Amino acid sequence: MPGGWRRDNAPMQRCGIFGQRLPWHGVAAVMLALALPCAAATLELPTQLIVPGGVATLPLGPSPTRPHALSGNVPLMVVGDPTGWVAVLGIPLSAKPGSGAILLRRSGRADARVTYTIGAKQYAEQQLKVPQRTVDLSKDDLARYERERVHQNEVIATFSDHWPTALRMRPPTPGVRSSSFGLRRVFNGQPRSPHSGMDIAAATGTPVVAPAAGHVIDTGDYFFNGNTVWIDHGAGLLTMLCHLSAIDVRPGDEVAQGQRVGAVGATGRVTGAHLHWSLSLNRTMVDPELFVRDDDTPR
Numbered sequence: 001m002p003g004g005w006r007r008d009n010a011p012m013q014r015c016g017i018f019g020q021r022l023p024w025h026g027v028a029a030v031m032l033a034l035a036l037p038c039a040a041a042t043l044e045l046p047t048q049l050i051v052p053g054g055v056a057t058l059p060l061g062p063s064p065t066r067p068h069a070l071s072g073n074v075p076l077m078v079v080g081d082p083t084g085w086v087a088v089l090g091i092p093l094s095a096k097p098g099s100g101a102i103l104l105r106r107s108g109r110a111d112a113r114v115t116y117t118i119g120a121k122q123y124a125e126q127q128l129k130v131p132q133r134t135v136d137l138s139k140d141d142l143a144r145y146e147r148e149r150v151h152q153n154e155v156i157a158t159f160s161d162h163w164p165t166a167l168r169m170r171p172p173t174p175g176v177r178s179s180s181f182g183l184r185r186v187f188n189g190q191p192r193s194p195h196s197g198m199d200i201a202a203a204t205g206t207p208v209v210a211p212a213a214g215h216v217i218d219t220g221d222y223f224f225n226g227n228t229v230w231i232d233h234g235a236g237l238l239t240m241l242c243h244l245s246a247i248d249v250r251p252g253d254e255v256a257q258g259q260r261v262g263a264v265g266a267t268g269r270v271t272g273a274h275l276h277w278s279l280s281l282n283r284t285m286v287d288p289e290l291f292v293r294d295d296d297t298p299r
Helices: 027-033 139-156
Strands: 012-014 021-023 055-061 068-071 077-081 084-090 098-105 112-118 125-128 176-179 184-187 198-201 207-209 214-222 226-234 237-247 260-264 275-281 284-286
Touching (some): 055 112
Antiparallel strands (some): 068 098, 077 084, 176 198, 198 275, 207 260, 226 237, 237 260, 237 275
């Protein structure tokens, strides 16, 4: 992609996801007019892994204004600057290997399709024998779960028009990863949905912090998840932190990366203390490990 240009000694500012040098006059003036802060344009992208439960970073090319990208009717995160935009797409765990496409809409141009190929991914499976009463929900518990599911679906559909300040995150608590994303458990021969987050083993009371800056959009005590905090990082990227022993924030609070939001616990339907961390991107649970630097990932 082309670099910046200059005709004099005007100061240059390094912007863009690809690190182009852009002059303050010219292109940068367009960026300022579009109210696109440089911080939003220099995001370090998550690790691309185009498999079920993974993330695709799809180049969209240059455009004077931020284009719109859709997966079905769901809006996608688009980051970058006028010299080059990228759609950041979460791929559902239920996706089948093969071709996929998103819809690209740019001002003054015809709609276009951007294609990608989903590779195969074999996640681990765990067979467990447990008392049947712990597998089947009572009528009251099932009714509560259904009520909560409707609410959680409303939360997960959040798409705010502010842009993340970081796409590389810090683990929300120290500890060893006790269960990986995508693990499918089979209880007494009955398969359950794949694990949609990362479990980090830690003692009750261990501080839990925001993995990235954001806006608290929901807290509550839920049947399966126990005490839970939802953080909106912007543009359809959400964090869910579950099984907390304490919640230290309220909906509406702004939190900085690393700010305490609660403490590890064993609330909800669990057998021991740990933190469950889920990341939702375009209403799709994706592997949090793809957003954490290798040296920070719980092992």
